[in-house]
Each structure stands twice: as structure tokens, then as C-alpha cells.
Amino acid sequence: MLIVAGTLYVDPGGRDAYLASCMEVIRAARSAPGCVDFAVSPDLVEPARINVYERWESEEQLLAFRGAGPSGEQAAAIRGAEVHRFVIASVEAP
Numbered sequence: 001m002l003i004v005a006g007t008l009y010v011d012p013g014g015r016d017a018y019l020a021s022c023m024e025v026i027r028a029a030r031s032a033p034g035c036v037d038f039a040v041s042p043d044l045v046e047p048a049r050i051n052v053y054e055r056w057e058s059e060e061q062l063l064a065f066r067g068a069g070p071s072g073e074q075a076a077a078i079r080g081a082e083v084h085r086f087v088i089a090s091v092e093a094p
Helices: 012-021 023-031 059-066 072-077
Strands: 002-010 035-042 049-056 078-087
Touching: 002 012, 002 059, 012 023, 012 035, 012 049, 012 072, 023 035, 049 059, 072 078
Parallel strands: none
Antiparallel strands: 002 049, 002 078, 035 049
16 A cells, blocks of 8 residues: 655645646546545645645556656646655554
């Protein structure tokens, strides 16, 4: 199990447009083999911050979906990012 999580930073005035541009990617990810969850959402406190959360069954499935990464327009809109991949050895109820 893999989790990809972190934050992206965009121009606060362009955040809504950036999130709207992610809709098709979110839909595609959620229907991709091995995707357990995929979310990109606005932060409620910081107007430039976008929270990213993905959960995948395997690295192979993640890489098969990811391909070349974000589109050129999306990549150009990102002012900063701190996103990490976490390899999970086990999952338990809280």
C-alpha cells in the first residue's frame, strides 16, 4: 500500500481554477486499477494551499496511472510543493 500526500501552493487568485482543472484527473484516478482514494482539495486556512491525498494498492499501479505527471498548465501554476510517497507495511483500525 502506498500513500502520496502533501501540499501544493498556487497563486491564491488562481486556486479555484487550478482545482477545477484537476476534476478529470481525479475522476480518472478514482477509476484506475489500484486506486483506493484520490483527493485534491483547498485548504480551509491558507488561501494558496492545496492538500493532496492518494492511496494506491501498489507502486506499479500508481506509476501506470501517473504517466508523465501534471499537465504543462498545471505544473506552471504550482508555486511550491511538498508531496511525499509513503510505503505502508500494514493497515489497522484506529
